[in-house]
Amino acid sequence: MFEEVDQGALLPLPEHPYEFARWKNARVNIDYHVAFEGHYYSVPHPLAGQEVRIRATERMVEIFHRGQQVAIHPFSTLQGQFSTNPDHMPSHHRFVLNTDSDWLLREAAKIGPHTAAYVTAVLRSRPYPQQAFRTCLGILDLARKHLAVHMELACQRLLPARLLTYQDLKSELEHLPADRSIHPLPAHDNVRGDTYYH
Numbered sequence: 001m002f003e004e005v006d007q008g009a010l011l012p013l014p015e016h017p018y019e020f021a022r023w024k025n026a027r028v029n030i031d032y033h034v035a036f037e038g039h040y041y042s043v044p045h046p047l048a049g050q051e052v053r054i055r056a057t058e059r060m061v062e063i064f065h066r067g068q069q070v071a072i073h074p075f076s077t078l079q080g081q082f083s084t085n086p087d088h089m090p091s092h093h094r095f096v097l098n099t100d101s102d103w104l105l106r107e108a109a110k111i112g113p114h115t116a117a118y119v120t121a122v123l124r125s126r127p128y129p130q131q132a133f134r135t136c137l138g139i140l141d142l143a144r145k146h147l148a149v150h151m152e153l154a155c156q157r158l159l160p161a162r163l164l165t166y167q168d169l170k171s172e173l174e175h176l177p178a179d180r181s182i183h184p185l186p187a188h189d190n191v192r193g194d195t196y197y198h
Contacts, residue, residue, distance in 0.1 A: 024054045030141055030166075031134040032088055036061060038079040040134075042088040043071045082133075104136045111148050115139070118155035122164045138166035146173050 026034040028047045033040040036054050043052060043063050047070065055062045056075060061083075063071040073083045101123055108119035119136050126132045143151050154172040158164070163172075 019057050019059075022056045024056070025051060026054055027051055029134055031137045032090075033082060033084070033134065034063060037077075039076045040080075040082045041071065041073045042082070042084040044088050045090045104133070104140070107140050108136075111143050112152040112155075114152045114155040114159070115143070115148075118159050118164070118169070121159060121162075125162075125164050135164075135166045139169060142166075142170060142173060150176050 024036060026036070028034055028043055028050050029040075030048055031040075032045040032048045033042050034052060034054060035041075036056055041054075041061050041063065043065070047065055050065060052070070053064045055064065059075055061073045061075050062069055071085065071088065073085070076083055104119055104123070105116060109116040119139060122132045122135055122139070150173055154169055154176060158168055158172055163169075
């Protein structure tokens, strides 16, 4: 009966064995990475801020945007680390793979000394500097949207209070007066420096 009825209707076995996959929706961070189980995976930089869908197996992580695969990486269990495809980087971020603290500090110093001090404090505030890279990249992105003098004043105000997040700086910049003539506080013996609270 098997040969007469069933055998002719059977389909071939799948070419690849079944592989369990986990799915997750995520928003691409400003550093064009998405987080999955504590690890960060890059996607093409124009997708920053966009919603994507992650499919993860025990071997691979695939990332989809509007049904199209935009990135694929080997699955990693390294917490707080980055898997970055250099092709995903914009040209002004295409520095050493996984970023480099010296590059971030050089870019901050171009804005001004208070911004450089703020970025230094952000890098030192985390157990590993790499964990602060996306915050630092966010700070540099804010610098492209605001006057350098405003960045300097905001960083100078936030540093003594140890308010060292992207959101802290963004909020401070949004509440600064629109007057373009504003200047950072002058150095003075009665003004407490950033080392006062250490």
